[in-house]
Amino acid sequence: MIPRPKPERFRLRRTMIFMSAQKPGLIKDAYIYGVDSIMLDLEDAVAENQKDAARFSLYHALKTIDYGDTEVIVRINGLDTPHWQEDIRVCVAGGADGIRIAKCESAQDVKTVEAAVEAAEKEFGVEVGRTLLMAALESPKGILNAYEICSASDRMFGVAISGGDFRKCMQTKPTPDGIDMVVARGQMLIAARAAGVQCFDTVFTNLDDMAGYEAEVRQNKAMGFDGKSLINPKQIRLVHEIFAPTEKEILQAEKIVRAYREQSAAGVGVFTVDGKMIDIAFIPGAERTLKLARACGLWEGDLV
Amino acid sequence: MKNYVGRDIPDYLLVNGKEVYQGKNYMDGKYMKKASPCTRRYEKPQESKIVETLADALKLCGAKSGMTFSFHHHLRDGDFVVNMVMKAAIEELGLDDLTIAATSLGAAHDPVAEYIEQGKVVGIQTSGIRGRIGEVVSKGLLKTPAIVRSHGGRPRAIEGGEVHIDIAFVAAPTSDCVGNCRGIGGKSNCGSLGYAMTDAKYADHVVVVTDCLVDFPNMPASVEAIDVDAVVVVDSIGNPKKIASAAARISQNPRDLMMAENVAKVIAATPYFKEGFSFQTGVGGPSLAANLFLEKYMDERSIRMGWAIGGICGPMVEMLKKGKVGKVIDVQDFDLDAVNSINQTPNHFEMSASQYANPANKGAFVNKLDFVVLAALEIDTGFNVNVLTGSDGVLRGAPGGHPDTAAGSKCCIIVTPLIRGRMATVCEHVVTVTTPGDCVDVLVTDYGIAVNPLRLDLIECLDKAGIPHVSIESLKEKAYSLVGRPDDLQWEDKVVAILEARDGTILDVVRKIKPFTLE
Amino acid sequence: MVIQKPAVAGTVESSDALVSVEPGDGKIELTLTSSVMNQYGRQIRDTVLETLERLDVKSVKINIVDKGALDCTLKARVECAVFRSSDASEKDIPWGGVIR
Numbered sequence: 001m002i003p004r005p006k007p008e009r010f011r012l013r014r015t016m017i018f019m020s021a022q023k024p025g026l027i028k029d030a031y032i033y034g035v036d037s038i039m040l041d042l043e044d045a046v047a048e049n050q051k052d053a054a055r056f057s058l059y060h061a062l063k064t065i066d067y068g069d070t071e072v073i074v075r076i077n078g079l080d081t082p083h084w085q086e087d088i089r090v091c092v093a094g095g096a097d098g099i100r101i102a103k104c105e106s107a108q109d110v111k112t113v114e115a116a117v118e119a120a121e122k123e124f125g126v127e128v129g130r131t132l133l134m135a136a137l138e139s140p141k142g143i144l145n146a147y148e149i150c151s152a153s154d155r156m157f158g159v160a161i162s163g164g165d166f167r168k169c170m171q172t173k174p175t176p177d178g179i180d181m182v183v184a185r186g187q188m189l190i191a192a193r194a195a196g197v198q199c200f201d202t203v204f205t206n207l208d209d210m211a212g213y214e215a216e217v218r219q220n221k222a223m224g225f226d227g228k229s230l231i232n233p234k235q236i237r238l239v240h241e242i243f244a245p246t247e248k249e250i251l252q253a254e255k256i257v258r259a260y261r262e263q264s265a266a267g268v269g270v271f272t273v274d275g276k277m278i279d280i281a282f283i284p285g286a287e288r289t290l291k292l293a294r295a296c297g298l299w300e301g302d303l304v
Numbered sequence: 305m306k307n308y309v310g311r312d313i314p315d316y317l318l319v320n321g322k323e324v325y326q327g328k329n330y331m332d333g334k335y336m337k338k339a340s341p342c343t344r345r346y347e348k349p350q351e352s353k354i355v356e357t358l359a360d361a362l363k364l365c366g367a368k369s370g371m372t373f374s375f376h377h378h379l380r381d382g383d384f385v386v387n388m389v390m391k392a393a394i395e396e397l398g399l400d401d402l403t404i405a406a407t408s409l410g411a412a413h414d415p416v417a418e419y420i421e422q423g424k425v426v427g428i429q430t431s432g433i434r435g436r437i438g439e440v441v442s443k444g445l446l447k448t449p450a451i452v453r454s455h456g457g458r459p460r461a462i463e464g465g466e467v468h469i470d471i472a473f474v475a476a477p478t479s480d481c482v483g484n485c486r487g488i489g490g491k492s493n494c495g496s497l498g499y500a501m502t503d504a505k506y507a508d509h510v511v512v513v514t515d516c517l518v519d520f521p522n523m524p525a526s527v528e529a530i531d532v533d534a535v536v537v538v539d540s541i542g543n544p545k546k547i548a549s550a551a552a553r554i555s556q557n558p559r560d561l562m563m564a565e566n567v568a569k570v571i572a573a574t575p576y577f578k579e580g581f582s583f584q585t586g587v588g589g590p591s592l593a594a595n596l597f598l599e600k601y602m603d604e605r606s607i608r609m610g611w612a613i614g615g616i617c618g619p620m621v622e623m624l625k626k627g628k629v630g631k632v633i634d635v636q637d638f639d640l641d642a643v644n645s646i647n648q649t650p651n652h653f654e655m656s657a658s659q660y661a662n663p664a665n666k667g668a669f670v671n672k673l674d675f676v677v678l679a680a681l682e683i684d685t686g687f688n689v690n691v692l693t694g695s696d697g698v699l700r701g702a703p704g705g706h707p708d709t710a711a712g713s714k715c716c717i718i719v720t721p722l723i724r725g726r727m728a729t730v731c732e733h734v735v736t737v738t739t740p741g742d743c744v745d746v747l748v749t750d751y752g753i754a755v756n757p758l759r760l761d762l763i764e765c766l767d768k769a770g771i772p773h774v775s776i777e778s779l780k781e782k783a784y785s786l787v788g789r790p791d792d793l794q795w796e797d798k799v800v801a802i803l804e805a806r807d808g809t810i811l812d813v814v815r816k817i818k819p820f821t822l823e
Numbered sequence: 824m825v826i827q828k829p830a831v832a833g834t835v836e837s838s839d840a841l842v843s844v845e846p847g848d849g850k851i852e853l854t855l856t857s858s859v860m861n862q863y864g865r866q867i868r869d870t871v872l873e874t875l876e877r878l879d880v881k882s883v884k885i886n887i888v889d890k891g892a893l894d895c896t897l898k899a900r901v902e903c904a905v906f907r908s909s910d911a912s913e914k915d916i917p918w919g920g921v922i923r
Contacts, residue, residue: 024893024895025725028893029751053832056832059918060895089918093918725890788863788866817861822864822865
């Protein structure tokens with residue numbers, strides 16, 4: 001059995017890759033590609049009559065495989081199915097870091113899952129509150145209720161939009177410029193930021209269209225997403241590259257944090273760096289840049 | 305007697321000057337007497353050498369029981385010629401006690417397994433052994449141990465007279481009426497005929513089998529009429545679909561791509577990666593994909609590859625056409641892009657197996673090779689590689705040019721996933737040593753890179769480039785932690801195959817595997 | 824547990840195993856074929872027998888077609904087949920109890 005440290009609610013989650021929990025060859029070592037989070041899937045990737053088998057498989061994978069620093073999230077079946085309760089039991093018993101609630105539409109959905117998770121934590125002797133939650137918004141209703149969903153529980157670390165189902169509801173198709181989802185993405189981002197949780201974009205399914213994929217990832221970064229859901233390991237690197245801060249950004253952030261420490265020690269609140277006015281409002285952003293730079297292997301300092 | 309790689313070689317095999325493997329370059333500087341064939345004079349002008357049937361050709365060449373027939377494997381899994389010839393020899397002429405000396409044998413030759421079971425074929429000498437032949441040989445049904453040699457070791461043995469070929473059969477996509485052969489122009493095109501060249505020069509008799517007769521002279525000829533006794537025209541020498549795939553596609557498997565990228569990184573970190581470097585890669589998933597990433601580094605540093613050798617397929621031809629590689633020289637073509645390019649695209653040339661890889665000649669191409677990227681079924685903590693026997697001890701692989709390119713190159717990189725299913729690729733002891741560890745420099749797996757401790761210079765290069773690497777022992781431990789420690793295979797004493805090092809010493813033997821029971 | 828009816832779990836894909844169980848004659852009858860028989864046949868057998876013992880299965884005919892599955896997969900497939908054989912695989916699984 002591999003003991004895993006207590007999951008961190010806010011950690012780096014640039015990439016989150018889906019893996020069918022029913023495929024032993026896939027889940028045995030998905031961590032080798034350097035992804036931030038693995039999303040073991042009990043929902044769409046598993047046939048209706050194999051849900052039970054997938055749970056046994058998942059339990060032993062969680063208990064046996066050393067995923068190291070890679071976060072392990074499990075996507076459970078929707079609350080309108082007969083599967084989700086047992087899904088939660090196996091996730092908690094196996095020690096998954098978090099659970100992704102599929103087709104989440106309301107704060108009540110989150111609370112329902114939270115109650116089941118807490119019951120499972122008690123049943124299996126797991127520290128109450130250990131298991132994190134995130135929600136997938138897959139319908140217009142989910143998007144409209146994004147803020148109440150994001151703020152429904154202290155376990156919530158983020159929300160993700162699920163493009164396939166959402167587009168079905170909206171009767172749209174993927175467009176090269178993302179216009180079909182721009183409003184939904186924007187609304188979800190605003191809700192997530194308002195609630196102080198992370199926000200992740202949907203998968204890009206055409207593996208041969210690397211140019212289209214790159215355009216979407218650039219848009220994700222520009223819009224302010226924390227990361228993206230992926231379906232293939234070959235998609236990982238591009239996200240990490242695009243989400244990485246530039247050398248100039250890192251230098252700037254370093255200067256700001258350093259100057260702020262010095263100035264605030266001297267009692268100065270507002271100062272200039274390279275001719276730009278800086279105050280405390282700039283500090284969290286600069287610190288986040290440095291943390292990201294370190295995770296990307298671009299910076300080795302000890303300021304943060 | 306234990307050899308340099310720790311393998312116990314039975315003393316009864318060490319006769320007639322046979323020695324055990326004693327490390328690379330052991331034979332350097334020694335002299336060897338070349339064999340000369342006994343060939344028939346054709347002084348009287350002949351209009352044509354065409355004979356009606358294979359049986360007629362065999363008779364013309366004085367075929368009799370006890371002889372050695374040679375074949376080449378350019379038609380790969382599509383080959384019909386081995387089976388046709390053996391059928392004519394055994395079923396029409398009633399011959400037995402025959403030895404097959406082939407450059408490779410595979411599933412296409414399953415019918416030969418029956419001749420082994422019947423005791424008609426008593427010897428197999430080859431650079432690759434797969435399919436039913438591998439199974440029956442592993443069961444100990446061949447009268448004498450099979451002898452497995454590398455692509456370079458085979459011409460060495462032929463030129464040195466260790467293998468005497470009574471009749472060489474050339475499967476020719478095109479031939480004229482006197483036996484000038486080419487690998488293209490017909491319906492069963494295979495491109496290079498490099499493996500057949502040495503055989504044709506050193507065999508007593510040469511029979512050309514073709515399914516496309518062309519006008520005299522068929523030029524430029526790969527095998528020349530001056531060496532040919534007879535030409536047989538048949539309906540079909542092979543199944544084109546299995547001879548060359550449409551185009552070798554670069555793998556899209558993310559694991560392969562990740563490893564391939566690391567291979568390219570390692571290459572780019574060595575001092576040999578400079579303008580005019582030379583390169584060979586296998587056609588396996590991650591090996592071939594290395595091309596793709598290497599090109600990126602070449603562009604970045606504005607350098608060109610001087611020359612590439614192989615086994616060649618499309619992606620390398622593409623690079624030649626783009627001017628990113630100066631010359632391509634090959635013994636075999638794996639896909640139609642390569643088949644249609646050899647001797648056609650400027651600077652794409654053919655060479656013989658001896659010219660490619662023979663350790664005993666005076667200038668094989670492998671000796672000038674900077675990099676080779678190769679696959680492995682298994683690699684052990686001594687960097688010894690097995691590409692011949694499966695985890696069940698059965699013969700199902702091909703050393704091919706693996707040991708030759710590994711020994712000749714300045715940097716030999718093995719690329720393989722750490723485990724395949726439940727098989728640990730990185731292990732404590734390989735089942736059979738086919739390429740000795742002193743020729744292998746770097747191992748790239750999906751779980752990390754290991755450098756042979758003999759190559760302190762390469763370790764330094766990787767460190768300087770910031771490429772992380774670990775010990776091969778730690779990779780082995782990781783593999784065993786995933787799949788469990790394998791039980792040792794249980795062998796009988798009987799040797800079913802002898803694995804010759806490229807220099808002719810004995811590198812390893814394959815014994816008969818004991819039938820497995822759970823009890 | 825008592826094997827009440829025939830049941831299967833798993834696949835014959837690489838790295839997986841197909842496990843079939845049916846009611847036995849008072850003992851455990853194991854048939855095993857594996858792509859890694861020579862090197863891992865005994866370990867696979869031991870894993871299967873241990874799993875059956877943990878599940879307190881005393882009477883079963885069990886057939887395994889192994890395609891190089893790791894131990895954790897073998898356990899999962901055997902457990903699922905056994906639970907399916909008594910229609911108990913869908914809920915209230917004793918995770919961390921006999922399933923461990």
